Amino acid sequence: GEDVEQSLFLSVREGDSSVINCTYTDSSSTYLYWYKQEPGAGLQLLTYIFSNMDMKQDQRLTVLLNKKDKHLSLRIADTQTGDSAIYFCAESGAGGTSYGKLTFGQGTILTVHP
């Protein structure tokens, strides 16, 4: 089955850039997502990228996709203490019975120090 893996922890200083990495195995993934989860809360969609793109930028967020290596990264520029949270990458299949069903990575706990 599909598998999505992330590094578990990342610690950065306020103002620095954060880079969270993710690898996946499903070559038929259509969309790849980044979600943010704050303590005790549900998921907030940060951004997503279609599988035929290699980069997407949205304000402080930059997503890079290397489809050949099945590697996805999320860069947060000028990281703030409010960015401290768990970040999940997720992938969805090509459609049919896979449509909308997301496979999540384990989540990366981002800690931002003042």
Place this chain on the structure above:
Amino acid sequence: GAVVSQHPSWVICKSGTSVKIECRSLDFQATTMFWYRQFPKQSLMLMATSNEGSKATYEQGVEKDKFLINHASLTLSTLTVTSAHPEDSSFYICSAIRREGRQETQYFGPGTRLLVL
């Protein structure tokens, strides 16, 4: 933006009782909703796909008789954990698909924390 709510936000129950969790799309209609479960310090695992007006589709390993799903209207799906046991204690999160023309976006609810004593 689109909002998905869940009720209750947390529940504590005795072992052997049943618990119902509601998932509502507040400003859009959702023919498809999903139920996920998240154990502490773990990722979200998809439990089932809830389809309005038809039976839910369960993922492998999820007992359909234990986790009853009803999607009776376009804005409400319910998950009932029947005869709950301590191992069912978890964070249950639903999501709903919003369709606008050709664009489809998945919105997540805030989650329901279940503790079974």
